[in-house]
Amino acid sequence: MIQRVQSIWLLLAALTLTCMLFLPFLTKNVNGSEFSVYTNGLHQSISGNEVDALVVTPFFPLFISNIAIAVLCIVAIFSFRNRTIQKRLTSVAIILTLGLSFWGFNYAQKIPGGIEGANYGIAAFLPILTILFCALAIRGIRKDEHLLRSADRLR
Numbered sequence: 001m002i003q004r005v006q007s008i009w010l011l012l013a014a015l016t017l018t019c020m021l022f023l024p025f026l027t028k029n030v031n032g033s034e035f036s037v038y039t040n041g042l043h044q045s046i047s048g049n050e051v052d053a054l055v056v057t058p059f060f061p062l063f064i065s066n067i068a069i070a071v072l073c074i075v076a077i078f079s080f081r082n083r084t085i086q087k088r089l090t091s092v093a094i095i096l097t098l099g100l101s102f103w104g105f106n107y108a109q110k111i112p113g114g115i116e117g118a119n120y121g122i123a124a125f126l127p128i129l130t131i132l133f134c135a136l137a138i139r140g141i142r143k144d145e146h147l148l149r150s151a152d153r154l155r
Contacts, residue, residue, distance in 0.1 A: 006140030010077045010090065013133035016126050017070035021063070023123035025104050030112050037108040039066045039123070059107055062100070069096045073134070087141045094134045101127035
């Protein structure tokens with residue numbers, strides 16, 4: 001059944017990953033320029049005397065990976081008929097989220113001067129929330145399996 005609790009957890013995980021697209025991992029001011037690391041690239045705001053400019057260095061593999069993990073969570077919601085596949089997809093989403101966060105912070109090293117003295121944004125903590133939601137979804141899947149096994153015993 002699609003209205004189980006793990007569907008809610010997986011939807012929250014997908015929404016959290018979607019929020020990561022619009023929020024910065026970290027920001028840092030270097031020589032009057034503000035650098036922000038998003039999943040779609042490195043944004044540099046240059047404030048001059050009269051003109052403000054935004055320079056974006058795209059990083060599409062990280063962006064596509066973020067979207068792919070969110071889609072994986074949505075696919076896991078709709079694989080409710082096969083709980084073992086749903087559990088495996090959710091476990092893969094946890095592993096890929098760990099890789100995404102490591103990859104994002106590795107990419108953040110491209111800021112001039114590294115990440116020392118940088119301010120971490122809310123997107124830096126969203127992978128932890130995504131992993132928590134996926135773990136709660138796995139717990140819900142296990143409870144469903146246990147419930148179905150006990151119902152089979154009664155028949």
